[in-house]
Amino acid sequence: MIQFQYKREKNNILISLKTDSTQYGTFHRIATIIYALKLDILSGELGTIEENGVQFTVDSFILQAEDNNTTQAAFQLGVMMDSLFSQNAKFEEILEKLQIPEPAIGTFFKESPEFIFTDLTEKNQTCLYLESSAGRGLLYYVSRILMENKINIISATIETDQQSGRAKDSFYLTSAGGAMFASTPLSEKIRNEILAPLQTKTV
Template sequence: MIEFQYKREKENILISLKTDSTQIGTFHRIATIIYALKMDILSGELSTVIEQGNEYTIDSFILQADDGDTTQAAFKLGMMMDSVFSKNTKFEEILEKLQIQEPAIATFFKETPEFIFSDLPERNQTCLYLESSAGRGLLYYVSRILMQNQINIHSATIETDFETGRAKDSFFLTNGSGQMFASTDLALKIRREILAPIQSNTR
């Protein structure tokens, strides 16, 4: 189930979507389609809510289309989101058709990035604050590593500082067992994997 809405605002696209898909990797699916369609997430909010005993993911984003054709881009995005969250379609098959090229990861970290993991006992969640150079594909890349490590994204705030060109994103997470993990080796592992492309270039 997915509810998708969009509207144009000047050169950008405002989208909102609601889905009953709340498993690990849900945001990565969304970020993948946005990246594949050559759009960039400028800002947004991710949240998980419970309505009448059912859990839903509710997200809203401001997107920028590379080619400037916001109407066509939004239409394609809606069609792809329907496919991604269809019970009859495997995400792996969609990925094969899209033939996604990896983003230029080193450009995200050309200036010193910040990765701060902190546990929030009152929420029983870990906050990951990420600040780095902004660019199309950053959230696709980071969300894939979180998914591969069985990290559940419960909510997030995505921001782009246009004066500095920096992404300033906060993710509220739990591990595969639903626990905080900032003080564990898992946080170190995620940091190491995210920074791996630039660390290998400095050796």
């Protein structure tokens, strides 16, 4: 099930979506479609709510189209999201059809990236604060690594500083077992995997 809405605001697209898909990797699926359609996430809010005992993912984003063709991009986005969350959809098959190029990862982390993991004991969640150079594909790339490590994104705030051009994103996470992990080897593993392409270049 997915409820999808969008509207244009100047050169941006404002979208909101609600789905009963709450397992790890849900945001990565959304970020993949956005990246594949050459859209950039300028800001957004991700959250999880419960209604009548059922959990839902509720997200909203402000997107920018690469070629400013917002009407066509928004229509394609709605079609792709509907396909992505249909019961018969297989994410791997959708990926194969899209033939998504790898983003220019080196450009995201060329200027002193920050990765700060903090355990929030009152919420039993780990906050990952990520600050780096912004760019199309950043969230697609980061969310893929979180998905591969079976990390649940409970909520998130995505921001882009328009003056500095830096992404300042906060993710509230749990491990596959529903636990905090800032003080475990898992946080360092995630950090190393995110920065691996950059480290390979400097060797």
